Every structure is written in structure tokens, then in C-alpha cells.
Amino acid sequence: MRIYFIFWMALLPLFNSPATAPAPAREAIVERDYCDIYGAVYLERDPRYKNDASKIVYLNEEEAFANLVVYRENNKLFADGTGIWFITPSKAFANHILYVTEQRHQADFTVYFTDMRSSATCRD
Template sequence: MHLLFIFWIALLPMFNSPAAAPAAAGETRFGRDYCDIYGSVYLERDPKYKNTASRIVFLNEEEAFANMVVYRENNKLFADGRAIWFVTPTKAFADHILYVTDQRHQADFTVYFTDVRSSATCRD
């Protein structure tokens, strides 16, 4: 009887540990790391090179539904803050390569480009 009690005490932590809740679809791979994207960004549109991109993005036409409001900087040196991108025409000079999709449900996050630098933000 004493041995059965000790065995039960030893197994108790396995049964009391809460099961890990499944993460949301867009957060399983990256979480909210997309908020850390800034600097030079290359927007890949060719489906052949989709696997070379670090993330999949959908370009939103409405600011209200976007995960990130991005300011497009004209100089790479000034793209030094959260949600401030210098969109480079050359993949070799990019800090981040993002694949642009036409299907919102396939995207890791959505982006809206603004003309006002102070409006650039990442939403939770």
C-alpha cells in the first residue's frame, strides 16, 4: 500500500501539467516577430521564389484591417525604426525578403503603406 502511494505521488506531476493550447494559424511559425521587420525589404512576387522568403505578406488597401502600417522610406539609412521600410528593387541588398500574396488567408500578416512617417506602427 505504501509503495502504491509513492508511485502515485511520482506520477502526479504528469497529470497536473496543463496541455499546451494550440496557437493561432499565423502565430505558429513566427509569433509577432513581424513587428521587428524594418530596414531594406524586398517584396517578392514570383511564386517560384516563395520558399526563399522569410514571411508571406498581404498588401492591404485599408488601414483599419492591417497588422502593420508601414512608412516607405526613400533612403535606406533612415529606415531604422519599427514599421519603416526601404523597399529595395534588388533582392541581394535586402535585410528581409517577403513574399506578396493575393490571398489574405495565406499571409502571415497584412501591411498598409502610409504617407505619414509618424503613423507607422505595428498592431497587436
């Protein structure tokens, strides 16, 4: 029994690998996942329910400075592409819940509503 103990103690340094330097940190990748928001969207304006929202959005009055140009679709079935939203009056039927803020610096992205469906686009 003693021989086995000495044998394992002799092999112990072989199993302990030397300390290695940690891998360099990856650069932060900024995801533009707001481009994937389409379909039924509920715009939450009550600050008490801000935590229910997946993103914070600022409604921009200028198309030139918006991250996402959105067309309001009247039919939920046709809201099937980037920047095409059906604004639902109920949270229960929404695919996405977005909190609308009045402060641009708090928003994850900005939205401009357009009247032309062909203008709906995502800007990176």
C-alpha cells in the first residue's frame, strides 16, 4: 500500500499542468438585434412596466438619425419583414414589447415611422 502511495505522489507533478496565461479577452461585438424586431409590437409607455420590455426605444422625429425606419402595418399577417410592425393594443398578443422613453440617451435604438412600406429598413 505504501508503494502505491509513493508511486502516485511521484506522478502527481505530471498531472498538474503549469499555470497558463488567461486567453485574451475578445473584443465586444455590438449586436444589431433590433433589426430582427418585426410582427406584433407593443409600445409600453408606463415606467412601472419598463422591466417587462425587451428593449428601450426612442421615437425619433427625423428619419436621418433613426436606427430603424418602421412602417406601421394594419394587418398582423403582413408584418413579416424588417421594420414592418403591427402596433398591437394588448401586451398579450405582442411578439415584442418595447419601452418608449423620452430620453434619447437611455434608448437602445431609435425609430422613425414612415408612410411608405418600401422605406422600412434597418440602418447599422
